Amino acid sequence: MILHGYWRSGASYRVRIALALKGVGYDLAAHDLRKGEQKTPDYLALNPQGMVPALQDGDRVLVQSPAILEWLEETHPAPPLLPSAPDDRAVVRAMCALIGCDIHPLNNLRVLKALRADFGADQAAIDAWAAGWIAPGFDALQALVARHGAGWCFGDAPTLADCYLIPQLYSARRFNMDLSPWPGLLAIEAQALDHPAFHAAHPDRQPDAD
Incomplete structure (x- = not known):
């Protein structure tokens, strides 16, 4: 997996926590938001909104941290980050x-x-x-x-x-x-x-x- 993010982005931070809690390894692709690197043509081809994070898993690109977190919970259920009830x-x-x-x-x-x-x-x-x-x-x-x-x-x-x-x-x-x-x-x-x-x-x- 490749996590497209920025070190100080709160949304990227929450995804990093979940990945670490679940023991899921990834490579980092950093995009400095201060320099507008999230608006380059190559990144916009992955995430048309031009925001971080985005999680790339093979040909699949997931955007928006709530959706990424729910996907992680469904595809990597252990340890669970949502209660059972x-x-x-x-x-x-x-x-x-x-x-x-x-x-x-x-x-x-x-x-x-x-x-x-x-x-x-x-x-x-x-x-x-x-x-x-x-x-x-x-x-x-x-x-x-x-x-x-x-x-x-x-x-x-x-x-x-x-x-x-x-x-x-x-x-x-x-x-x-x-x-x-x-x-x-x-x-x-x-x-x-x-x-x-x-x-x-x-x-x-x-x-x-x-």
Whole structure:
């Protein structure tokens, strides 16, 4: 497999975590988003949206991290990253969507560039914008974790929800957020940092990292 990604991309980060948790090997094809390398003709031929990640498996090219993660769960079921009971799977998917739909898209690189170019936002305004979306999402997620977690977001083993959470915490620090109001989420992060799969997937440990 070839993972097309970028070291600091949150969506790429969540796929790296899942690949590592499942022990699936891959080669990395790095695309520096700051230089627009995701918009080259060769990459657009693979992913017409010109975004990362994309996972190439032979002639198959999968795009959009939620679809990639669900495909990995279906094709590489061990260890499972979704619970067995339908109600529990719905809870984990809701946690994933809380981050993947309601937080992450509003603080990704495309949005930040638009805020700077179209509205003249400086870094302080960017930080405030990001925090305005991250904070209420973390409030809701921490309440769900308190209800369903037992060391991880759901239960006592990593799930897809943790694949989403850890990159979003990393991103929040880039916006200079004080994360002390969410000790439940920080406790999960502390456990993840000691886990070899999360350790290997960390942005700072990627070959294309600054």
